[in-house]
Amino acid sequence: MNPEILKLQEKAVNSLISMWKSKDIITFKSPTGSGKTIMICDFMEKIISEDNDAIFLVSSLSKSELAEQNHESFLNKSITSPIIKPFLIKSETPEERGLKIPFQFNIYSLPIALFKEKSKLFQGIFTNFLKEMIKKGKKLYLIKDEAHIETKHIDNISNFFDKILNVSATPKTTKMHIDVEITEQEALSVNLIKSKKIMGTGELDELDDALEQFIKVKKEYNKILNINPCLLIQISNEEKGLQELGLILKKIENKKEKLKWMYMASDIRDYDTNDIAIKISNKNKKRKWKEYAKSNESLVDIIISKMVITEGWDIPRACMLFQIRDTESKTLTEQMIGRVRRNPILNKWNSPYIPNEARELAMTAWIWGDINDYNRGFTRVKNNSNIIVKTTELLGMKQVYENANFNPKQYLINEFKIIENNDNIFDLAKKWKTLTIDEYNTYWEYVENINDWVNFTYAIDKIKTENHRLVEEYDKTMTIATEEKFSIESYFENTNINLEIDNWIWKIVESNSNEYHFDSNAEKKFARFLRDLRLNTWGKNFYPNSKIKFQYIDDTLKASYPDFILKDFSNTVHIFEVKSINESNHFNFNSEEYKRKIQALRRAYKYCSKITKQNFYIPVLIGSNWRIYTFIDGIEDEKNLDELKKIITT
Structure with a gap:
């Protein structure tokens, strides 16, 4: 990952921590795809490390999917940070007979749809849990993920919580004061999200051009990135949407490339696809289709929907949006555009096998729609x-080393004494994530065994300082x-x-x-x-x-x-x-x-x-x-x- 991304996220988390000490309600705005869940995780970890009585409830949209996605991230974090103890609140039976909330955890993920008026969770189980936690001397904190969506049932029990953190890519500024923000410009500058390329207004007669552009991009994606890209098409509601769907499928089927499509409807019974690999019927159909569709290896080229994928679904391979849906909702439009702006090679950014042309290709999102740049504050210019x-530009590290007759391995032997360190393997590996691509690739050439790797890892900061001194001799490197x-x-x-x-x-x-x-x-x-x-x-x-x-x-x-x-x-x-x-x-x-x-x-x-x-x-x-x-x-x-x-x- 680009080390500048880690720095940007760390600054946001540190600012949240600072705000947390002086305010009871904080709003954090960050673009879709910028790693909000990761930052929430780091934020909670720091608070818990300072206060063992801190208990977090992370509320999220939908009945289970987004909450499960968050919970999985929290579990992954707990592997390297044992102080994090996550629990997913869920109903095992339709009647919620088995619903229990244990007390030994400190991060609870709650799907908002479970907390409804007629549910047992709403009628007493959850509030009793909160009361018991307070009796135990715990400090209750609420994190509202996708906070731009009204959640009146959660809002009605906000008095149980000592502090509240609202998190959203599209907070309602008329109701929320933005305290901490990662701007779009900042996210773009570190390649955290894709740049938008506005291609048209989303008229149906532009779809042929969009499909041709997608076929061209697909060839490049397959060749350079080894990823099958995806085109998202958002249609209108009701009868108009069904008419649009028929015309769209006809245009797709007429293409000689035999593109595979998936239609994700509001009703699971209306889901459809021409990909026989997933054309099956079972009780987990919606989840399995979504899991298959978001994989980089998925054969589905085009996903058609109304509003199904506006929130809570990560599909980084999606790089194109064709929005027919006529919406005046700024939030809906931003959320949909956010689906195609995630970096598909974010975790491989430092890989020596990713060429520069691949990075440039991966960081472009092609968009058709009458959206006036999100229906929000963006203006196009020519x-x-x-x-x-x-x-x-500056010379690469390898060339700098050759010109300066510098050998980092020998430098370690001559200048830096390795001190025994008890860091675990995960903490050591994190240090490599702070490197630029060029540094990563160059150092790796000098690693011949595990001892080399450990020595380099312990001394990375020292070597980086020497690197920067060499590179900043601009008369030799620029x-x-x-x-x-x-x-x-x-x-x-x-x-x-x-x-x-x-x-x-x-x-x-x-x-x-x-x-x-x-x-x-x-x-x-x-x-x-x-x-x-x-x-x-x-x-x-x-x-x-x-x-x-x-x-x-x-x-x-x-x-x-x-x-x-x-x-x-x-x-x-x-x-x-x-x-x-x-x-x-x-x-x-x-x-x-x-x-x-x-x-x-x-x-x-x-x-x-x-x-x-x-x-x-x-x-x-x-x-x-x-x-x-x-x-x-x-x-x-x-x-x-x-x-x-x-x-x-x-």
């Missing part, structure tokens, strides 16, 4: 700019990578930080508006400065679909996607990465860490400017004033806005 930017242009199409998230711009490369697709939105006030202020120069050859380097990036070292290998790019009258390219050290409310903000990142960028941009012959700048907003670090031909300087204006316009 441009036809011919600005060319030279990007940079090279020009490719020449790139702005992506033809991208999108930005609507915020309350906006600015009218009529003189740059971007045009909004769906309207004639010139109102563009930014991630921070610092970006907006600097965009106003660039706009007022009255040049037309500049633009924001919107992250989605962008290939304009520059590799550098900051604790680990990272990529800088600069905020703005401008070409002046003399065809010099100017590249800007805007920063602000003013106080931020964002949970990820750490002023000292932020300053360290600026220093790391300064070291990298200095050499970038030397080898690319492009001008680099880091404008830093401090209070209401700008401190602008300039990097021209490998020389660093500091300027103010007036001096910067002269550099660009003369």
Whole structure:
């Protein structure tokens, strides 16, 4: 797994812990596919490690499936963390005669559908259990998974709980204040979720194009990823949906590739498929079909449904969505799109057998639908700019080692004394997950036996520090990578930080508006400065679909996607990465860490400017004033806005 993912998740968990100490109700927002269950697990583990009396109830949607999915994750966690003791509350009989809730566990998973008015669980068993726990001196905490869904029966007993954590990808902001958030931009930047590629509006006459695109992608998936991809088609409700289903199946059956499809209806009796391998009837039909369909080896190419797979079902191999369903529900649309944005090779990201082209393929989601980018704050933009930017990259570790005549195995012998350690095998293995792909592959070449593996594992942090020192000798490791242009199409998230711009490369697709939105006030202020120069050859380097990036070292290998790019009258390219050290409310903000990142960028941009012959700048907003670090031909300087204006316009 990408170590940056682990860092992002860890920061979110630490922020939740901090909030937990001062608030009784917390809301955590994180995109579908970002590992919410893993983070919930880590969060509970930390709380329990500090307080043996902590008891968690994790409520989830549906009668059993999502709760069982959560419970399985908690069980897996308990293998390496014995303090976690999970229990799944479930009914073994229709009459619930055998329903009992033991007291010796500390994490209880509850399917909301079991807690209904006429159930024995609702009528006393569960509340009596909570009362007994309180008598035993336990502290009861409620975690509401998929908290955007109303759960009145659980809400009615919220007075039993000392604290509540709401978790959702789509919380209702009118009812919940978001305390901790992993943004879409952050999830995208570490390859936690796929980038969206909007292909059409979801009209039925576009389905043939979608099927052709799927057939093309399927060939690439099979060849490069060894995964059979999946196209999700969401149809309308009632009679309209049945009419759409007939037309869709006809189009599918007409394809010579003999695509396999599955129809997942609200009623299990209406489930259907042309895959004879699963066309069976039994009492567990719904669960078995779902389990088969989500497997990377499943032969089902297309899954058609109404609302069956909007929540609680992980199917990372799904990479395309064709949404016919006419819905005005922002939540339904986001949840459905979330099904096709999971990273299908997340746990194999560091594998030496996964080529870069496979990673790029795996991180794209193709979407058809009249969704206006989720019916929420996203706006599509296009441009036809011919600005060319030279990007940079750093040499791989193997080449760095050869150039520096460095042998990590010999380094361990000469510089680092291995100390006996009682860590178990699971804790040792976790250290390898903190490595980049390049580090992982390079180290593995020096591991010849179990002793090598143990020694490397104990000393990984020490070796990484030495690696970064070697790689940060940019005069020896930095090279020009490719020449790139702005992506033809991208999108930005609507915020309350906006600015009218009529003189740059971007045009909004769906309207004639010139109102563009930014991630921070610092970006907006600097965009106003660039706009007022009255040049037309500049633009924001919107992250989605962008290939304009520059590799550098900051604790680990990272990529800088600069905020703005401008070409002046003399065809010099100017590249800007805007920063602000003013106080931020964002949970990820750490002023000292932020300053360290600026220093790391300064070291990298200095050499970038030397080898690319492009001008680099880091404008830093401090209070209401700008401190602008300039990097021209490998020389660093500091300027103010007036001096910067002269550099660009003369």
